Amino acid sequence: MQDLDRTPLIERLGRWAEKYPDDRAYTFVDYAVDVEGVSTEMTWGELDRKARSVAATIRRTIEPGERVAILAPQNLDYVVGLLGAMYARVIGVPLFSPDLPGHAERLLAVARDSGPTGVLTTGEALPHVAAFFDQHPGLRPRDFIMVDEVEDGLEWTPEPIDPDDVAYLQYTSGSTRTPAGVIVTHGNLAVNAEQCWGAFDGVPRVSSAATWLPLFHDMGLVTAVGLPLAHASPIHLMDPVAFIMRPARWLELLSQMEDGFTCSPNFAYEYLTAQVTPGEKAKLDLSGVRVFMNGAEPIRPGTLEGFLEAFRECGLRPEVQVPAYGLAEATVYVASSSRYELPTMTTFDREKLSAGEAVPVPAGSERAATHVGCGTPYAQEVLIVDPRTRVRNRDGLVGEIWIHGPNVAAGYWGRPEATAETFGARLAEPVEGVPDGPWLRTGDLGVMHEGELYVTGRIKDLIIVDGRNHYPQDIEYTTYTADEAIRQEYVAAFAVDAGETEGLVIVAERNRRVPIRRLDTEAMERSVRAAVKKGHDLRVHDFVVIEPGTLPRTTSAKIARAACRQAYLDGTLRVTVVPTD
Structure with a gap:
């Protein structure tokens, strides 16, 4: 396994500030001020000076090793705050301003779990932050620091930071459980940034990025902080809301680049394909984009094909679509x-894959299921292991994805038992060239086929009916392609106790483009039942149509199947009622 530099990236910030003080480091494009976007730039010298000032301010009241939550809008202040926390040797907890709709419960859960003694925010967000802690006085931190109001140019002499020191807690999205704080060390971040760079084959100070991803997500943070710091490469940031309001903005930023890279979950490429207008496409030039990485959720073959077809005339080349696999741990x-x-x-x-074996068949076969390969790991070890026997599977057999490498995090914050179970796995039989342990058990199912990793699902999400395994994402795809009245990608499939066996339940959002008075939920149900029976030989126990925007999803937009199942059992889903008058 290739050795990579574990030097904390915050040390590189000081290096870049000294070597390239006037080089542009970050550009934040604010579309809330002007729909055309107002750009604010920050050089490496400015970024380092501001981060040091924040570090000096933090250490007036907070000690090394204590937690500091970042509750700020997505802009340059967020980046400055996080880097200041790293300089100060406190543990950052990347979060969001409490006024972000729909995430109050998550914020409360993380605040309780991490116990921050300080908060980094902005003057604009402070009223929302203060109101949140007024509602939960037992969680009130020792100090509130407004990053945008910190005195510029405060003296700060960097202190020694060990690669094994904790840089931040990355809270998981909670798709299958309560959010847990993944302990990411300075060495983890440095190595993972290098792994991304190696996979991208980036050019230092030349390759540049553009991202709208939330900075409190693992992919967003590594893209926006790790990659630029690794080799002094510039980046454009925008707010996620600006992307949702007009997704072409993301591509417009990338069109300015000669050696650009970016990454996003699968849904964003679907969104671009559906929303960008011919007029907007006419102004795009994507020939300089080297990497459109696609990860963080199941990658649909149709997404890759549709995105290429939609933007081929804009200079998009097929090979720059890079399917990937990763996780916060x-x-x-x-x-x-x-x-x-x-x-x-x-x-x-499909049937043999559900039974645990990947057997290729012609694309037109009756039980065909097309999967997108996620390539090969870079500077880390990946094995497919039988989760029950802890023995490595041969190629072609489905098992749990296990990972060993310097990017594997140190564990879960305050959860020693979960840490030992997830991060301390050991092989029952030796495998040549790799250690017996410790290995990270991802909880993801996958298979190696012709040297490439294919991710097939989550162990906890598997639907088992009459002793047969079914992947929920396959059933969900069958469902939303069965009837145009179902909103694409907004379906959850899961199992419930149906007496003598498990029963399949499908919850689907209605497509708001179909007028509700024209909605025929009985016809939708017949279409879905027939399609699932034909494609999966399964009987649907219950089919529920719910209102648009109400399907439980995680903060990274993944389907929260466990939460949806619980809402179904509790009777709290917003079921669609078609007017009869």
């Missing part, structure tokens, strides 16, 4: 395809 990046090769798509027999 490995900092973020684990494996990806090459930017120089076309993405691999392989059609497997």
Whole structure:
């Protein structure tokens, strides 16, 4: 396994400030001030000076090793705050301003779990932050620091930071459980940034990025902080809301670049394909984009094909679509395809894959299921292991994805038992060239086929009916392609106790483009039942149509199947009622 530099990235900030003080480091494009965007730039010298001032301010009241929550809007102040926390040797907790809609429960859970003694925020967000802690006085931190009001130029002499010191707590999205704080060390972040750079084959100070991803997410943080710091490369940031309001803005920023890279979950590429207008496309030039990484959720073959078809005339080349796999417990990046090769798509027999074996079949086969390959790992070890026997599977057999490498995090904050179970796995039989342990158990199912990793699902999400395994994402895809009245990608499939066996329940959002008075929920149900029976030989126990925007999802936009199942059992889903008058 290749050795990578574990030097804390915050040390590199000081280096870049000294060597390239006037080089542009960050540009934040604010579309809330002007729909055309107002750019604010910050050089490496300015960034380092501001981060040191924040560090000096933090250490007036907070000691090294204590937690500091970042409750700020997505802008340059957020980046300055996080880097200031690193300089100060406190543990950052990247979060969001409390006025972010729909995330109050998550914020409360994380605040209780992490117990921050300080908060980094801005003057604009302070009223929302103060109101949050007024509602929860038992969680009130010792100090509130407004990053945008910190005196510039305060003296701060960097203190020694060990690669094994904790840099921040990355809270998981909670798709299958209560959010847990992944302990990411300075060495983890440095190595994972290098792994991404190696996979991207980036050019120091030349390759540049553009991202709208939330900075409190693992992919967003590593993209926006780790990658620029690794090799002094510039980046454009925008707010996620600006992307949602007009997604072409993301591509417009990338069109300015000659060696650009970016990454996003699958849904964003679907969104671009559906929303960007011909007029907007006419102004785009994507020929300079080297990497459109796609990860963080199941990657649909149709998404890759649709995105390429939609933007081919804008200069998009097929090989720059880079499918990837990662997770917070490995900092973020684990494996990806090459930017120089076309993405691999392989059609497997669905029934045999559900039974645990990847058997290729022709694309037109009755039980065909096409999966997108996620390439190979970079500077880390990945094995497919039988989760019950802890023995490595041969290629072609489905098992749990296990990871070993310097990017694997130190564990979960305050959860020693979960840490030992997830991060301390050991192989029952030796495998040549790799250690017996410790290994990270990802909880993800996958298979190695012709040297490439394919992710097939989550162990906890598997639907088992009459002794047969079914992947929920396959059933969900069958569902939302069965009827145009179902909103694409907004379906959850899960199992409930149906007496003598498990029963399949499907919850689907209605498509708001179909007028509700024209909605025929009985016809929708018949279409779905027939499609699921034909495609999966399964009987649907219950089919529920709910209102748009109400399907439980995580903060990273993944379907929260466990939460949806609980809402179904509790009777709290917002079921669609078609007017009869």
